[in-house]
Amino acid sequence: MVGDVIVHTDIITERFCCDIDKCHGRCCQEGDAGAPVTIDEIAQIEQELDTLWPHLTATAQSAIDRQGVAYPDPEGEMVTTIVAGRDCAYRGCNGCLLRTKPLSCHLYPIREKQFTSGLTGITYHRWDICRDAVLKGQAQDIPLYVFQREPLIRRFGKQWYTQLETTVDQMKKQGLI
């Protein structure tokens, strides 16, 4: 537990560093649902839509026409619209077309979970398409929480991240990691 966030140990112990040259950002292209988005993020995408429109593919445009910029997944969580059951509608030739990437995309492969108790947890989502990121992270000895420093600060704040670093130091001193 760091502050009031449950942090899975994998986020501290596992190594990870995206290797876009190898994976080509496939996390935006594969999967059976879009990326989780908040109500504010949906509003931001709607505001950007006129500017984005000419850069979207025809299939992305018709998917958005049909169901809007986001839709509820089977668990009722709002996620970004996808095309052909897998590709993010906002993916362009050079990556994400959105001015501000949704937080869930920025945090990936860290995933956030809300518990019924009201607590928030973060876990490491393992996906085979990220295997080169695991190899690169191991070769360069980059823990996942270090690689994802910026999105973790975006989500929980600088003070929380410093608390996380202190927790990691303490765990090292106690020989826990």
Ligand code: SF4
């Ligand atoms: S999260 Fe995985 S698929 Fe996405 S850019 Fe990083 S290594 Fe590639």
